[in-house]
Amino acid sequence: MDKEAIFYELMETIYETSRVINSYESIPRKYGTEDELYMIEVHTLNVIGDQVKTTTSEIAEIKNCTKSAVSQMVDKLIKKDLVVKYRNPDNYRELNIELTPKGKLVYDYHKKLDLEEYRNYLKKLEQFTAEDFEKYITLLNVINRKTQSVLNDKKSTM
Structure with a gap:
């Protein structure tokens, strides 16, 4: 070929x-609690947990989505007692978002689950070297940048 x-x-x-x-x-x-969560919810928790304290704008930028979509997701997570939202004492216009203890439990559980799952994948990919993975990451990054560029162009013409 x-x-x-x-x-x-x-x-x-x-x-x-x-x-x-x-x-x-x-x-x-389920991720360590009785709540059934969708991956989009858990991945949003991951972004919040990785940042420790963040804002809707920061999450939207990291996840490449709108602030409105993030706000809706954060409201769902608040209702499930997984995050809290409060005014930044240093900047009253800014709302900070943090994990609750229950959210931290889900965050930790998911991180551990990902690590186990990735190790299982790695066992099935023994024939590939670290260099092979690096090449694939480079290739995907090029494709992602090109695709993101097209998305940004579409957004700017709307």
Whole structure:
């Protein structure tokens, strides 16, 4: 197979992977509490937990989505007692978002689960070297930047 055909197959495989991941993410799960959470909720908790204290704008930038979408998600997480939102004492116009103790439990549980899952994947990928993974990361970053550029162009024309 020539380079172009292999690249075409790679792109089709990436799209298929995206579809499989989207299906996988649509299944609610328990993450150390009785609450069933969707991955989008847990990944939002991860962003908040990784930042320790953050704002809607920061989360939107990290997740590449709108502040409105983040606000809706944060409201859901508040109702589930996973995050709190409060005024920044140093900047009254800014609202800070932090994990609650229950949110921290979910955050820690998910981090541990990811680590175990990634280790299981790694066992099945022993034939690949660290350099192979680095090349794939580079390739995906190029594709992601190009795709993000197209998205940004579309947003600016709306």
